[in-house]
Amino acid sequence: MTQSVDVEAVAETLPEYAHPGDAGADLRSADAVTIAPGRRATVGTGVSVAIPDGFAGFVVPRSGLAAKHGITIVNAPGTIDAGYRGELRVTLLNTDLDQPYPVQVGDRIAQLILVPVAHATFVGVDELSDSARGTGGFGSTGYSDLTRGGAA
Numbered sequence: 001m002t003q004s005v006d007v008e009a010v011a012e013t014l015p016e017y018a019h020p021g022d023a024g025a026d027l028r029s030a031d032a033v034t035i036a037p038g039r040r041a042t043v044g045t046g047v048s049v050a051i052p053d054g055f056a057g058f059v060v061p062r063s064g065l066a067a068k069h070g071i072t073i074v075n076a077p078g079t080i081d082a083g084y085r086g087e088l089r090v091t092l093l094n095t096d097l098d099q100p101y102p103v104q105v106g107d108r109i110a111q112l113i114l115v116p117v118a119h120a121t122f123v124g125v126d127e128l129s130d131s132a133r134g135t136g137g138f139g140s141t142g143y144s145d146l147t148r149g150g151a152a
Helices: 063-069
Strands: 008-010 025-028 033-035 040-050 055-060 071-073 078-080 087-094 101-103 108-116
Touching: 025 040, 033 040, 033 087, 040 108, 055 087, 063 071, 078 087, 087 101, 087 108
Parallel strands: none
Antiparallel strands: 008 040, 025 108, 033 101, 040 087, 055 078, 055 108, 071 087
16 A cells, blocks of 8 residues: 655645556656756756655656657656755756757646655765675676676
8 A cells, every 4th residue: 555645735736646656746846847868957847745754755757758758857866855845856867869858837747756755874884784786886797688698
């Protein structure tokens, strides 16, 4: 069952979930702008929220915009802290190298996901405990590509 929490919002158009059980509530553009190929634009949503303590909001791209038009979010996910009360703005990036992308007022441009968060108490130590991964960073777990006969 989905956890529910009340979030106060000031907006002409409130964020809304497209389908029951969706993780992200759609954020709509309050601005009309055309994003040139390979360029970015910060777009207002006209939405301000009061995220409750113990939660954070994450602004994430819409998969349809990414797949069909190459539109993504520069700093995805964008983090909205519980104490922030300003307008939610989204920096969209047009990854298409040929086609500009027009954003109209009311277009669904991003999704807001509300997530419970824990606050860490960072404890200084001389060295960290061992783990199976250790210090393996980018690409350390390999990949699988059967067309090249590779393995993980």
